[in-house]
Amino acid sequence: MLFDTHLHTTFSTDSRMTLAEAADAAEKKGIGIIVTEHMDIGYPEKNAFVFDVQEYFSQYEAKRSENMLLGIEIGMMLAQHQPAQTIIDEYPFDFVIGSIHFVDEQDIYQPSFYQEREKSETYGRYFESMAECIGRYRGIHTLGHIDYICRYAPYENKEIEYAAMREWIDPVLKKAAECELAMEINTRRLNSETVHSLLPVYRRFAELGGKMATIGSDSHRPEDVGRGLGDALALADAVGLQAVYFKNGKPIKMK
Template sequence: MMCPSTKKQILADSHTHSRNSFDGSASVRALYEGARRRGIRYLTVTDHYDCNELPAENLGKTQKASFAEISACAQGAPETVTVLSGMELGQPLQALAWAERLLAAEPCDFVLGSLHNLENFSDFYDLDYTAQPLEPLFDRYFSEMLDMIAWGNFDSLAHLSYPLRYLPDGFSQAAAYFKSGQDSVLRALAKAGKALEINTSGLRQRIGVTLPDADTVRRFRELGGELITLGSDAHTAEDVGAGIAEGVLIAAAAGFSQIAVYRNRKPELLPIE
């Protein structure tokens, strides 16, 4: 479905976290106000659902609270900002029964698939990159990601280069190895008809580039990718929409003419002019 033109800027942020995420601080209403101030037209709230985290029952409580807050905000929001419901479904195959239970419990507009940690490993955020060879870890990361794509119950792949976000300085060889191994994931994602997220959080962090970077977005297009989503990965109201304009430019330079926003798990396409 084609949406009306947004006239040179895609004012959509499809990856944000409210206080219903363990690391979020803002109410959904505050996220909405942040979106309104930045001129964001489409705001999707995608709170964390890390399926492998215990106690898993807490995920259901998070879901009820998050979706109730999203619904209340969406009903009261002026038409200038469309508030959509989403989930960032983390490590779904590490606790598949919980992942599928969450997906069945509440209908939503959009599901991000993400992988923050390998099975039986800590989050890459907490990982000691100097304690082990990184190449085998990256191989496992790609393998788990391919399994997630084969499962397929998500809409867009979040921050593909997440492990590089926390890579210390001096690991350029490991970074090159990671980038050289991405093709299998990009190819599978394109074949499955899934979107690739341009996550702009890296522009606010030490890594200084989007996740994934512009070269990877271009490669996704070369391998047949057709759908791109944009997300600030904001955990505060102040970061809603941050870097989205830069993400649009990266998508356009890679050969994409549209950005996807999901409603009822279906992509609606915003043309890039």
């Protein structure tokens, strides 16, 4: 069965999609879903992008099934490692995404992160921070949206250029492979242009020993659930990565 392994419902600050809406959308498409609410401890706005994990399980545990699993998206920051690690260790998540949303405690979403900085500087530090966090966090199953920075960077060419950035990207991929992480293929901005730039990144991950890919829409709306899964599966197959989803922290092959 195919699974959309990355989506957000009302426990995420920026999502209004209910669990029922997500489940209904998935059922209509004949796929499974993993709910992965945002947890960005240390977010500068009070009570934003954090949620009550106990309440999350209280409300959603009864809905958990073979086709609807419970996960979390952890925003990895070195300064917030310990409280985030405690959450990962103490709760029975099926699946944990480790993502980089902040670099040196600066929000990548904000224009100020890029101000008076060349692309090589911001992207280089982004990947350096990613490698540092992978080495610190335990219990992560997949590295989320490696191209997240491309969503918000103000440069004319926002895409990851592996040939020019390999000195920063290879340590990320090597560390992820050593830790037996999957690499997420995030379909939110997956198109012919982004596939062209991401293909060498995923191929290099496989060359360095990476085995698995997870696939997620990063959806916040019912109409986006399951978006682009076929294209992502084709990309995983093209570079020799096995598409999987996680249940009880264990990878299961997607067919």
